[in-house]
Amino acid sequence: MSNQQPAEVHYVVDPADPGGHLFEVSCVVARPDPAGQRVSLPAWIPGSYLVRDFAGQVIELTASMAGKPLPVTKVDKTSWHCEPCDGPLQLRYTVYANDLSVRGAHLDSTHGFFNGTSLFLRVHGREQSRCTVRVNRNPNERFADWHLATSMRRLDAEPQGFGVYEADDYEELIDHPFEMGTFQTQFFEAHGVPHQLVVTGRHNADLARVARDVKKICEYQMELFGLPAPVDRYVFLLTLLGEGYGGLEHRWSSALFARRSDLAFGSEDKVSKAYCTFLGLVSHEYFHLWNVKRIRPAALAKSSLDREAYTRQLWIFEGITSYYDDLSLYRSGVIDLDTYLGLVGRMATSVWSGEGRHRQSLADASFDAWVKFYRRDANAPNTQVSYYAKGALVALGLDLTIRARTDNARCLDDVMRAAWQRHGVTGEPLAEGEFEKLATEISGVDLDDYFAAVVHGVEDPPLASLFAEIGIRFELVGRRDGEMQAPAAGDPETPSALHVGTRSDNGRVALTTVYTHGAAHRAGLANGDELVAIDGIRVTAANYHDLVGRYLPGSKVTVDAFRRDELHRFTVELDPPPQTAVRLSVEGDAAETSSEARRQWLAGSA
Numbered sequence: 001m002s003n004q005q006p007a008e009v010h011y012v013v014d015p016a017d018p019g020g021h022l023f024e025v026s027c028v029v030a031r032p033d034p035a036g037q038r039v040s041l042p043a044w045i046p047g048s049y050l051v052r053d054f055a056g057q058v059i060e061l062t063a064s065m066a067g068k069p070l071p072v073t074k075v076d077k078t079s080w081h082c083e084p085c086d087g088p089l090q091l092r093y094t095v096y097a098n099d100l101s102v103r104g105a106h107l108d109s110t111h112g113f114f115n116g117t118s119l120f121l122r123v124h125g126r127e128q129s130r131c132t133v134r135v136n137r138n139p140n141e142r143f144a145d146w147h148l149a150t151s152m153r154r155l156d157a158e159p160q161g162f163g164v165y166e167a168d169d170y171e172e173l174i175d176h177p178f179e180m181g182t183f184q185t186q187f188f189e190a191h192g193v194p195h196q197l198v199v200t201g202r203h204n205a206d207l208a209r210v211a212r213d214v215k216k217i218c219e220y221q222m223e224l225f226g227l228p229a230p231v232d233r234y235v236f237l238l239t240l241l242g243e244g245y246g247g248l249e250h251r252w253s254s255a256l257f258a259r260r261s262d263l264a265f266g267s268e269d270k271v272s273k274a275y276c277t278f279l280g281l282v283s284h285e286y287f288h289l290w291n292v293k294r295i296r297p298a299a300l301a302k303s304s305l306d307r308e309a310y311t312r313q314l315w316i317f318e319g320i321t322s323y324y325d326d327l328s329l330y331r332s333g334v335i336d337l338d339t340y341l342g343l344v345g346r347m348a349t350s351v352w353s354g355e356g357r358h359r360q361s362l363a364d365a366s367f368d369a370w371v372k373f374y375r376r377d378a379n380a381p382n383t384q385v386s387y388y389a390k391g392a393l394v395a396l397g398l399d400l401t402i403r404a405r406t407d408n409a410r411c412l413d414d415v416m417r418a419a420w421q422r423h424g425v426t427g428e429p430l431a432e433g434e435f436e437k438l439a440t441e442i443s444g445v446d447l448d449d450y451f452a453a454v455v456h457g458v459e460d461p462p463l464a465s466l467f468a469e470i471g472i473r474f475e476l477v478g479r480r481d482g483e484m485q486a487p488a489a490g491d492p493e494t495p496s497a498l499h500v501g502t503r504s505d506n507g508r509v510a511l512t513t514v515y516t517h518g519a520a521h522r523a524g525l526a527n528g529d530e531l532v533a534i535d536g537i538r539v540t541a542a543n544y545h546d547l548v549g550r551y552l553p554g555s556k557v558t559v560d561a562f563r564r565d566e567l568h569r570f571t572v573e574l575d576p577p578p579q580t581a582v583r584l585s586v587e588g589d590a591a592e593t594s595s596e597a598r599r600q601w602l603a604g605s606a
Contacts, residue, residue, distance in 0.1 A: 006030065007166065008129035011120055015138045015180065018109045021098040022059075027121050032082065032089040038124040039091065040079035042174065042305035045117040047248045047292070048103045050374035051308060053077055054118045057105070061093035078306060079124075095119055100239075102177075102248040102255040109142070111181030111200050113239070115248075115255075116174030117305070127170040135178060137162045145182055149198040151235040151252035152176035160185070177248075177255045179237045186211040190218035194233050201240030205263035213264070213334050217283045220332035221324075224413060224604070225290050225420050234289070236282065247281050249288030256281060271335050276343070279334060284325035291324075292317040295419050298429035314366035315455060316435050319391015320416070322347075323399070331604050341472070341584040344396070346485045348463065348582035351390045353479060354381035355516050362387055362394060362455045378527035381501070382516045385458075394454050397461030398439065398447070403606065404469055405445040408597055411606040418442045470598035471590025478577030480545055482512075486581035494549045496574040498559075500525070504541035511561075515578070523572040525561060532560040532567070548574070 008030050016024040029037060041055040055078045063070040065085040072082045072091075082089060095118060097105035105114035120133075132155060135148055147160045152173075157163025162180075167173040179198055186197040188211045195218060197211055214236070222229045235253040240260040247256045262278040264271075271279070292300075297317060303309035326347075330340040351357055365373065365387045372384055399412035418438060423430050436451045453459040464474040477486050478493040482502035487493055499518025500511050509531040514520045531539040534547045535557050551557060553576040560569050590598070600606060 007132040008126055009123050009131045009170075011131065011133045013114075013119060013133065013135045013178075015107055015112045015136075015143075016094075018107050018112070018138065018143075021096055021107050023095045023097050023105065023107055023112075023114065023119060025093055025095060025119050027091040027093075027123070029089040029091075029123050029126065030087060032085055032087045033125050034084055036084045037082045037089055038075070038079055039082070039121040040124065040306065041121060042117040043078050043307060044305055045103050045115055045248070046175075046300065046305070047250075047288070048374070049308075049314070049369040051370065052103065054104070055079075057096045057099075057118065059094040059096060061091060064090050064092075091121060093121075100241075102246050102257055111179065111183070111239075113177065113179050113200075113237070113255075115177045120170075120173055122170055122304075129169065131167045131170065131173045132164055133166070133173070134164045135162050135180070137180075146180050147183065148178065148180045149183060149185070149196065149235060149237060150176050150178045151233060151250070152178075172251070175250045175252070177237055177250060177253060179239075188212075188215045190215050190234075191222050191227055191229060193222075193229050193231060196233075196235045197238065198235060199238045199240065201260060203240050203260040203263060204265065205260070206266045207263075209264045209266075213279060214282055216332040216334055217279065217328050218286055220328050221283075221287055221290075224324075224328075225417060225424075229289075230294060230424070231289065234286075236285075245277075245281065247285040249285045249293055251289070251293045254282075254285035254288070256285065271339065276329070276335060276339060279329055280325050280343070283328045284321055287321045287324050287328065288317075290420055290424055291321050291416070294424040294427075296423070296429050298431045301429035308370045310367055310370070312363040312366045312432060313430065313435065314369055315362040315387040315391035315394065316430075318388045319362070320395040320412075322388045322392035323395035323412075324416075330602065337586070337602070341586075342485075345582045345584045347389055347392055348584075349479065349484050349486060349580065351385065351393055352460070352476065352580040352582060353484065353515075353578070354385065356381055356384040357390060357460065358458050359383055360385050361458050362390055365390075378513055381513050393463065394461050397454065397463055397466055398450065400463075400466040400470065400601065401447065401450055402439070402443045402445070403597065403601060404466065406443055406606075408600050408606055410443045410445075411601075411604075412439075413604055414606065415439045415442045467584065469594060470601055471587045471594035472598060473585045473587050475583040475585075476579045477581050477583055478579055479581035480577060481548065482544075483581075486583035489583065489585065494545060494577050496548060496551050496553045496555065497577040498525070498548065498572060499575055499578055502541075502544065505530070507540050507542070509539050509541055509544050518578070519572050519575040523559070523570045525559065525570055525572070526563065529561040529563050529568075532562060534559055 010028045012026045014024040043051045063072040063082045070083050075081050097107040100106045105118035148162050152165040155164040155166040183198050183200045186207045188195050238256045244257045258278050262274040264275050297311045297313040299309045299311035326343045329335045365385050403411050440447045454461045467474045480494045481497050481500050498520040499515045500520045501513030502509050503512050511529045555574050559572050
């Protein structure tokens with residue numbers, strides 16, 4: 001219980017109609033604006049850089065004082081204006097919650113989940129005021145066994161219980177997602193900080209093992225930035241689905257979606273590819289605890305979430321995080337070196353496979369996230385680059401470049417720790433261009449050429465030469481159509497390719513991407529075409545690569561394909577497979593100095 005005075009703004013959330021996906025919400029403003037109170041919902045949620053207009057899910061907003069209705073007017077797509085009153089002002093509204101994602105709100109008869117950006121009105125002029133939230137249980141007896149999980153501070157609620165929670169201000173209020181239902185929980189401590197793993201969805205996974213592995217990752221990242229950690233608690237809200245993947249970071253928690261088959265099971269001893277993917281997601285969102293939630297880009301720190309906040313720095317906050325997420329798995333001892341190099345190779349293959357890396361810089365990709373990254377179409381590989389994937393490779397290259405130019409006296413870890421002390425601990429936002437200056441200052445070497453080429457220009461980071469200096473071989477080998485990883489060493493490579501991306505649709509082969517200037521592009525095939533036959537032989541997902549692999553480069557084949565509901569015939573002159581798959585391996589005969597440099601990089605020492 002708290003002895004604090006009542007909050008200036010108080011919310012009540014009722015999961016009133018799970019079957020109809022409806023939350024009932026009220027907001028009481030103790031001292032409304034004498035000129036009339038303006039309220040709004042954010043247009044977007046931090047961490048997901050696309051305007052989503054959450055106010056579009058609000059139904060029947062009404063205002064009253066002492067039980068008497070007050071006129072309220074919709075001002076624009078996100079905000080309302082209430083007529084002046086002495087207060088307290090009470091607003092009531094319904095939110096349709098059927099967005100099963102980490103960024104929205106969802107309610108049905110099995111669980112409830114919401115982000116504050118979907119439910120909590122911003123009371124203009126009271127953004128700095130303390131807020132309280134009462135979350136009620138649905139009174140129907142079928143929900144009697146539901147519990148509640150959130151990282152928000154409890155004020156009058158039992159652990160994992162419904163009741164009253166509090167936040168210092170509106171920014172904190174919307175930074176704590178809530179989960180309610182019959183979830184399972186694993187508790188663990190990482191360097192003395194309580195952590196909670198909340199799992200919603202059916203599964204038969206070994207949650208104890210998952211918690212042990214996640215603990216290792218958390219403790220490594222805490223040590224990287226320096227103890228004590230900037231949190232006194234942390235909650236992972238994990239929803240398991242048949243298909244799904246994604247995460248969203250918060251200051252004291254993260255929301256995660258994953259396939260139930262991605263978790264670890266009791267019969268497994270090794271880290272499977274699927275489990276490795278899940279742990280990488282956890283690692284990524286946890287690293288954001290420092291990088292983006294506390295070390296913040298100035299444009300996002302100053303945003304009121306009512307319109308786009310443009311920055312050219314997302315490659316720093318998502319790309320560097322994407323470098324450290326997999327590296328943390330290795331350095332914490334969760335995966336071995338071969339597995340880690342395989343992850344880097346797949347990341348590099350995803351970048352090298354697209355011509356977009358030669359047409360869009362990382363800085364521009366960051367700036368255009370609002371209109372391009374979250375709206376990627378079939379032509380995106382030809383015109384765009386991911387600030388996650390290429391950003392991770394640029395971060396890797398930056399780490400190795402600093403190490404090479406300082407004879408391993410400095411590294412990217414040092415830069416990140418300095419960024420934490422200057423911008424995370426102090427709360428001073430990171431201005432545009434400041435990170436590049438900081439990297440040069442901390443390393444003691446001029447890095448302008450590197451940033452100009454690979455961040456503001458469209459050059460690839462020089463990974464082949466950088467890896468060679470630490471005794472790792474970087475190979476570009478032929479990539480089969482539709483695959484984003486190199487064949488294993490010794491495996492036969494396909495002799496030819498259409499140079500397309502594919503997906504299986506109930507055994508049928510559909511083209512997801514037709515790469516610019518490739519064989520399919522020259523012949524007139526298009527994204528969305530469904531392949532029917534090659535030289536009169538029916539094409540299926542199972543035999544596609546075998547069919548194409550029967551021909552040598554330069555061979556002309558007849559391809560029948562459906563475009564919409566019309567059958568068309570194309571003559572395709574096959575290409576050699578594009579040399580865009582990256583394979584990494586340790587050089588067994590590397591020089592002693594190279595081996596020591598590799599050891600220092602992998603160990604995180606400088």
